[in-house]
Structure formats: structure tokens, C-alpha cells
Amino acid sequence: MTRDQLTTPEQVRRACRSGEWTGQTSGLAPKFAQANLVVLPQEDAFDFLLFCQRNPKPCPLLEVTEPGSPIPLRLAPDADLRTDLPRYRVWRNGEMTDEPTSITTCWRDDLVSFLIGCSFTFEAALLDAGLPIRHIELQRNVPMFRTNIPCVRAGRFHGPLVVSMRPLRAADAIRAVEVTSQFPEVHGAPIHIGLPHQIGISDLQSPDFGDPVPVADDELPVFWACGVTPQAAVIAAQPEYVITHSPGCMFVTDMPDSGLRG
Amino acid sequence: MTRDQLTTPEQVRRACRSGEWTGQTSGLAPKFAQANLVVLPQEDAFDFLLFCQRNPKPCPLLEVTEPGSPIPLRLAPDADLRTDLPRYRVWRNGEMTDEPTSITTCWRDDLVSFLIGCSFTFEAALLDAGLPIRHIELQRNVPMFRTNIPCVRAGRFHGPLVVSMRPLRAADAIRAVEVTSQFPEVHGAPIHIGLPHQIGISDLQSPDFGDPVPVADDELPVFWACGVTPQAAVIAAQPEYVITHSPGCMFVTDMPDSGLRG
Numbered sequence: 001m002t003r004d005q006l007t008t009p010e011q012v013r014r015a016c017r018s019g020e021w022t023g024q025t026s027g028l029a030p031k032f033a034q035a036n037l038v039v040l041p042q043e044d045a046f047d048f049l050l051f052c053q054r055n056p057k058p059c060p061l062l063e064v065t066e067p068g069s070p071i072p073l074r075l076a077p078d079a080d081l082r083t084d085l086p087r088y089r090v091w092r093n094g095e096m097t098d099e100p101t102s103i104t105t106c107w108r109d110d111l112v113s114f115l116i117g118c119s120f121t122f123e124a125a126l127l128d129a130g131l132p133i134r135h136i137e138l139q140r141n142v143p144m145f146r147t148n149i150p151c152v153r154a155g156r157f158h159g160p161l162v163v164s165m166r167p168l169r170a171a172d173a174i175r176a177v178e179v180t181s182q183f184p185e186v187h188g189a190p191i192h193i194g195l196p197h198q199i200g201i202s203d204l205q206s207p208d209f210g211d212p213v214p215v216a217d218d219e220l221p222v223f224w225a226c227g228v229t230p231q232a233a234v235i236a237a238q239p240e241y242v243i244t245h246s247p248g249c250m251f252v253t254d255m256p257d258s259g260l261r262g
Numbered sequence: 263m264t265r266d267q268l269t270t271p272e273q274v275r276r277a278c279r280s281g282e283w284t285g286q287t288s289g290l291a292p293k294f295a296q297a298n299l300v301v302l303p304q305e306d307a308f309d310f311l312l313f314c315q316r317n318p319k320p321c322p323l324l325e326v327t328e329p330g331s332p333i334p335l336r337l338a339p340d341a342d343l344r345t346d347l348p349r350y351r352v353w354r355n356g357e358m359t360d361e362p363t364s365i366t367t368c369w370r371d372d373l374v375s376f377l378i379g380c381s382f383t384f385e386a387a388l389l390d391a392g393l394p395i396r397h398i399e400l401q402r403n404v405p406m407f408r409t410n411i412p413c414v415r416a417g418r419f420h421g422p423l424v425v426s427m428r429p430l431r432a433a434d435a436i437r438a439v440e441v442t443s444q445f446p447e448v449h450g451a452p453i454h455i456g457l458p459h460q461i462g463i464s465d466l467q468s469p470d471f472g473d474p475v476p477v478a479d480d481e482l483p484v485f486w487a488c489g490v491t492p493q494a495a496v497i498a499a500q501p502e503y504v505i506t507h508s509p510g511c512m513f514v515t516d517m518p519d520s521g522l523r524g
Contacts, residue, residue, distance in 0.1 A: 046308040050326055053311065064312055184446070184524070262446070262524070
């Protein structure tokens, strides 16, 4: 199975379901939104839902399933979240215990699935607007940093805001604010521009996650809230049981990127 | 105590707390956002939070408190939700059992408070834009209607979308869409314009809540999602215990209306 055969959301999900595709989803089914996945027992679901409500920029909720149901009725009513992602991570008491390609055997009737917006959508809009995205040009993962900005706590869930960084020239940075402002469901406008030390970032070449990218003298680093924030907060809270997507192995939805325009 | 003495949020809340003000809050503390209140036991709070997440236009959540805490840290950290509204309604198993001016004696450690955006904020913006608001001109309550549009269910909470209606001439209706689009946290853009029967409204002169207002031949009825929607869904679900604000007796926040601009 090659990437060229995975141009619709249904093709991607079917290939994941059959085990034919177990890799990253970036670039698959272009023009359709992809989502981060966090699955928690109902006992922890209220606090996590509250964490997302209180921290909407890093945690833009696209959908929350009914307890026990793996069907995302809004984003892809024909999908099954237990099988339709390429790869998952299973965590018990804060330790990753498995990285399976299906979670059918570890599903429980009390599990609630949270689907959270992903920056792939606004990156497509930035590219459409003619703006350069350094890490895509260099075929790297986007650099991500823990900031000194705390998220608003909800019950056991707390932690720092994690941001992604894209270097842009000033006029492009302004245009990028305009473009991403239109996508509040996928992190929206940047949270900072230009002065990384003000948000607790001392070295742009040492990201906490992802790969470093060069920042030219005539460029500003532009920082967006990142979906790693809720994942990190969940894992740090060490709940009894959590399932997440494996990094880069997102859920591909039936929602066109344009459907997430605010 | 007269309305002229209640020009800041703190003055309003202090007068409510002391029992000196027990009336409606419309027009008090101008330029500050007011909020609908729903208080539920934690046992029902997850489903209601999910109901709001799934129905953001009628249920724009401004804040959800920690279980047991009556302090709205985001909207007014010095306030106490048990005393700082003019009047409350206490419901047990779907029946209103009391309409007190304080809920201190009926507070419980498992109660979660939901503060939901209110159309007063966007009405102020419409007036600032020079648009006429019929029910304000006539000193009536806004007319509200149950529609045939179902909300997305969450657990025990479900029911029809309730809308408020304001008649406007076509050019003003267009401008009203532009203005209210900027306020997603207080219901945002209208949900319908012009053809009430398409959303299940047969007679504009017979609102389900509030007062009728005349609609001229050269005007279109413009419909916005309304905060009565979540109140009606909660009461219809007949949970064991619910507290709401009394109609028109909202919580006055420290958040300027302009702070809710998207």
C-alpha cells in the first residue's frame, strides 16, 4: 500500500483497519482534517473535558464520544476509533505498556474518546496562502517547546502550554495571524511572536519535541498552541488507563479542512 | 437602591449579596458581560458539559467551576455564585421548589456551576453599530421560540434549539450577521434568517417565551441561538437537583463585553 492509494479519508481508515497502513498520516487524504486522540475512563473524563474547556487554544475539541462508544458521529459516522488509526499508545499509571495497531482487545465500556484539532489543517491553509513552512520544506517534524505558561488546571490535569514554532518574515507572520485566526478549532491564532525568552524558551535550536529548524536573522519565530499540550498533561497525571494515538498517527476525519474555518 | 447606583459589576454583586437588589440585571453595569447560571451535582456535570460542547451556539460556556467551589476564577475571582445573583430557582426532580435570593443554605460540596454567555453582550454591540433592537425600543422581553431543530443529545440532556428573534431590514440583518459573528462566546452569528416555518415556527406573534414584537413588511425575522436552550434541556431531564438563575436575574461578571469578541 502506497501513499498515492490513500487519498480519501475512507481509504486511509480502511487501510488502518486492515493493518495495511501503520505509518504516519501527514499528507494522507489531503484537504481533510486530522485529529489527535485521547481515550480515558469515564471516571477521568469530566476533569479532562473541563481541562479542554478551560484551555481551548491547545485543546480545541472537535468531538467527544458517548461513554463506551467508539463511533465519532460528528467527524466520521462510519468510522471505528478502535481500529481506524494506524497506531496507538496504551498507558497504565503513566507508563506506556503497548503500542498496538488496534485497541479492540483493550477497549472497555467506560471509555470516552476525545478528538482534538490538529495543526495540519491550518498548515494547509498557510500553504494555500503562499506562506513558506520551514519544517515541511526541510521534511522534518515541527519543533515544539514547553513554555513557562501554565495551563488552567482542571482536577488532576495540569501542566505547561506546549507550542509549535514556525519561522516567518514579518509580513508573512502578520498574514499567518490572519489566516490561522480563521481556524479556532485547530489552535487558531498564534500565542506569541518574536521573543521566545518571554515564554520561557531559551534555545530555539533545542526543541523539547520534534526537530530543530533554522531561523534566519530577518525572521521572527511564531508560536502556536500545540496538541501535545493535552497529551502531556494526561500522561503526567498518570491516570490508571489512557490510550492515545501514536505520534504522527492521527485519526483522519470526513470533515474537510474548510469545515473547521470559524 | 436604584439602578443608577449599580454601574460596576462589583456594585451589582455587592447589592445582590446584601439583599438590596433582587430584580433583573438588564442594563446594570453597562459594558460588562452577564452570564446564565446552571448548577448541577457532579454526577450530572459530565453529561451537561458534553451537551454544551456539542451544542456550542446555544450553550457558549464562559466558565465551569471546580466541583464544590462557588468562585468563578476566570470571570470574577472576588465573586461568590451562591450570593451574588439577584435571585435563583431551585429545582428538585424537575419541579421548581424555591426561588431564593441566596443559595448558601442549599449549597453542596458536589455542585458544579456552569456560566453560559448571554445575548446582552451582542445586543450592546448591535446598538453600538447603530442597529435598532425592537424589544428594547418597546421595553419588552425578547421573543423566544422553540424550533424543530434538535440539539445534539448528551446522556440525559436533549431537547429542541430555542432561538431569540429580532426583526431587521435586510441591510441591517446583514450587518447584524457581521457584528454578532465576532462574538462566538455569546451565541455568535444567527442560525436562521427570514423563513420561520423552515425552523418550525408557525406564528411569530406567539413566542414560547418572552413577549411578542411587531415585524414590519419590509423586515426579516433574524433568529439567534438562545441561552434558554440549555436551561430547558436541564429542567426537562429532571435531574435530582438543579439550581439556575431566575429569568433575567443574571450573574454580572468582571469581563468587559469587548473581552468576549472572538
